[in-house]
Amino acid sequence: MTDFTLNAVVRSDKGKGASRRLRRLEASTPAIVYGLGKEPVSLSLEMRELFKKLENEGFYTHIIELNIEGADNEKVILKDLQRHPFKDVILHADFLRVDESCKVSINIPVHFANEAACKGVKVEGGALMRLLTEVEISALPSQMPESINVDVTDLGKGQTIHLSDLTLPAGVEIVALSKGADHNDGVVSVVAPKGAAAEEEAGEE
Structure with a gap:
């Protein structure tokens, strides 16, 4: 099984307007990590790095180590991905925290x-x-x-x-x-x- 790592930054600026600015001005993708009874955390990901990871089909199903700047790393799986209907843009990514002992x-x-x-x-x-x-x-x-x-x-x-x-x-x-x-x-x-x-x-x- 191949493990993957992905860099992320915690973001405090939320909402649709903030997400649009993030994608347009910083070439980043808004994301969220949730699950295991913990509070959801809003993140931003470098879109270019995310696109590169998505070229490997295993990224969609294998455990991903989120390296979160200024916070603890998280073990997650990619739960949902929203793409723009015609532009080469990822609108949002959802990550689910996982416990390796739980299905x-x-x-x-x-x-x-x-x-x-x-x-x-x-x-x-x-x-x-x-x-x-x-x-x-x-x-x-x-x-x-x-x-x-x-x-x-x-x-x-x-x-x-x-x-x-x-x-x-x-x-x-x-x-x-x-x-x-x-x-x-x-x-x-x-x-x-x-x-x-x-x-x-x-x-x-």
Whole structure:
């Protein structure tokens, strides 16, 4: 597991106006750290450094050591990130304090492997439909995977891989499945192409 460090400065100037000035004049990103029953602390991060860290997918799920100027360092995970809809700007970052002995919940990306070799597409002429791009999991911070890999090689037309079909590392649970069978959502499926589906319906009529 790769650990990351990120420098931060405590900020006392709060509010939307202060955040805009921070981004515009100082090229910094406003942030907050909270959790473990402690008071939330408002921070500022150098945006260039944050962008550099975000290039590594592991930064989204691994423990981060926040080096906070003038305060105690914090062990955290990145809980939320707000990006500008069209500018290359990070509007805000939320960090959750973690205790390495307690499980936390976080969304991690789903990666689909062997799409070109998928039986339902290559042999049966279907179309691959990605139903989920991320999944909320619960695990100890040290057990957090960077992603969930889904092999679609043997997925046939008309078939679906559900959350309960996913292979997970030891100690990792899917949050939705703890809510009952009704939450066993589909992750990826192979469907008939739109034109073919319309022809089949017309033929049945």
